Amino acid sequence: MRDSGTPRVWGARPDELAASYPCDDLLGPGAEPWMRAVTVRADAATTFRWLCQLKVAPYSYDSLDNLGRRSPRKLSPGAEELAAGQRVMTIFELVSFETDRHLTLLLTTPRAVRLFGDFALTYAVLPEGADSTRLVVKMVVGRRPGVLGAPRMKMMAWGDLLMMRRQLLTLRDLAEGGTKP
Numbered sequence: 001m002r003d004s005g006t007p008r009v010w011g012a013r014p015d016e017l018a019a020s021y022p023c024d025d026l027l028g029p030g031a032e033p034w035m036r037a038v039t040v041r042a043d044a045a046t047t048f049r050w051l052c053q054l055k056v057a058p059y060s061y062d063s064l065d066n067l068g069r070r071s072p073r074k075l076s077p078g079a080e081e082l083a084a085g086q087r088v089m090t091i092f093e094l095v096s097f098e099t100d101r102h103l104t105l106l107l108t109t110p111r112a113v114r115l116f117g118d119f120a121l122t123y124a125v126l127p128e129g130a131d132s133t134r135l136v137v138k139m140v141v142g143r144r145p146g147v148l149g150a151p152r153m154k155m156m157a158w159g160d161l162l163m164m165r166r167q168l169l170t171l172r173d174l175a176e177g178g179t180k181p
Helices: 014-018 045-056 112-114 149-175
Strands: 032-040 091-100 102-108 121-129 132-141
Touching: 014 032, 032 149, 045 102, 045 121, 045 132, 045 149, 091 121, 132 149
Parallel strands: none
Antiparallel strands: 032 132, 091 102, 102 121, 121 132
């Protein structure tokens, strides 16, 4: 996958685009990959702990995807206690995780699946040094058949870019703010 300037890739480096992620096989060979990434000036444990906050809130545009409630700006006790099957951002299920390394999610809420289609995501925390990490998200998105399938995918990619960019930047800013796990 190359960064061709489309809304399917934002911030990801060539090595991140080429890497394998736990979500790769969740939707089958016809799924389309989308990538988003940001550098976080915090260690892997701090970045991962803020990533666990996705169990509590989406950390994007709260007026759109959190019913107007502000996503917490302090760590929520217990959010780091992970188990497969837990709800994440309300519409996803936690499929797998590795502490300080990744969360892998699958869109499982029936209404959301009908609205958005099939999505699987891996949020990966990749250490870059003692106090810097990359927060990389790979999504695999099920293709939609029919004459409107391709335009719908492009529109969804733009919408996701808008929302996930805000999410990653918010999580980055909170992790860099000094609240350690």
